[in-house]
């Protein structure tokens with residue numbers, strides 16, 4: 001949606017090559033009153049890293065991409081312009097038995113991703129990326145370079161999940177690397193409405209968040225159009241049960257037999273592979289191909305899209321699921337998806353206040369709603385966005401309430417925003433802030449007020465400073 005001629009363009013794009021250059025850019029912007037947007041790999045769903053209605057400069061971190069992996073102390077320093085694909089690649093270069101929990105799409109940047117949480121197939125085992133950050137280097141609103149000790153625990157807490165471009169510009173993260181077995185198992189099983197899909201998803205809601213933490217099965221739901229033998233159009237809903245297991249097939253099969261026999265998983269559906277091959281598998285690359293594809297910063301396809309997120313506390317009844325399928329049969333839903341990601345495991349053990357990301361025990365799963373379209377133009381966009389908003393309204397009785405929770409990395413300006421640069425109302429920000437951060441919102445406001453009272457780092461959904 002952000003590559004049209006009407007999209008506001010930056011006055012300048014700065015691509016610093018060193019920490020001190022970043023520092024100078026921030027000092028210069030502060031002195032001249034220039035508004036700054038920080039870009040790591042530019043995946044923000046609302047384009048907040050590269051679009052602004054007020055005149056702005058982009059600080060693009062593309063040249064800050066050094067990754068130093070230390071297998072001896074199981075840690076790595078990762079510069080904030082790196083992508084998670086580059087990080088996975090550099091870890092696998094050094095070790096077959098170390099990994100890191102982050103997202104599925106390799107082109108996502110660690111700058112924004114870790115700032116908002118960052119989850120992927122390893123989250124039930126190890127939590128989020130942000131749960132596994134042990135240090136960071138950052139330029140604050142006064143142009144100072146700080147590390148964990150000099151920034152203090154409050155600011156270090158806030159940058160691990162409190163959202164990007166709010167508390168400072170992160171230069172690099174130090175992360176804890178985690179043990180992965182030499183052999184993991186993956187599978188993807190597709191089921192259609194005609195194969196009892198509604199009942200399977202209903203059962204999944206009860207079992208997937210309670211599986212052993214080594215087992216992660218997410219569901220990707222979409223509509224499929226085809227023609228029958230008589231040439232008539234046929235539509236159905238397909239759900240892909242898409243799984244990573246931390247172990248071999250022999251251990252996985254009995255777990256599935258005991259907990260979810262209805263899925264009908266067979267040995268021949270499963271593939272054993274290394275952890276880095278599983279990264280390739282989930283990213284949609286052939287596992288026998290070169291891992292170099294993980295270094296590419298270019299997304300394989302780019303399309304217009306709108307996304308929203310939800311958290312589920314109670315299983316959605318079968319009738320509720322059937323109501324969702326009706327939305328999928330509408331015209332605008334030809335290219336729409338619902339991705340259900342199970343929680344539980346390690347996610348239940350981490351306290352909601354440990355980092356700003358609050359969605360922990362009690363959540364069965366998270367939903368990502370997505371709709372895509374290809375044609376440029378207001379009318380087409382409007383139709384698709386209105387479709388996803390209607391679906392979102394329909395979901396209200398089935399998902400979290402008071403607040404209706406959302407994931408900050410699935411940025412959604414529909415849920416509220418700050419009104420203009422320089423003025424951010426606490427009450428206004430609280431509307432969306434409670435959805436993303438729940439009771440952590442007030443602590444984030446407190447930290448923001450302390451470290452950036454003049455609101456230098458600002459965007460449509462940055463945390464307000466009480467003194468700005």
Ligand code: FDA
Pocket residue numbers: 037038039040041042043044045047048049050061080081102103104105107108109110111112113115116117118119120163164165166168169170171409410459
């Ligand atoms: P981008 O550069 O746009 O930054 C996002 C925000 O962070 C902006 O506000 C930006 O200013 C700020 N920021 C960036 N670098 C910063 C820095 N160094 N210091 C301070 N602020 C900084 N999420 C997930 O959890 N799991 C997943 O599997 C996926 N998969 C996925 C696939 C695709 C195709 C997309 C487009 C997105 C995802 N996401 C995701 C969501 C993703 O985590 C989210 O969009 C991140 O913010 C993207 O980070 P980038 O650095 O790429 O974005």
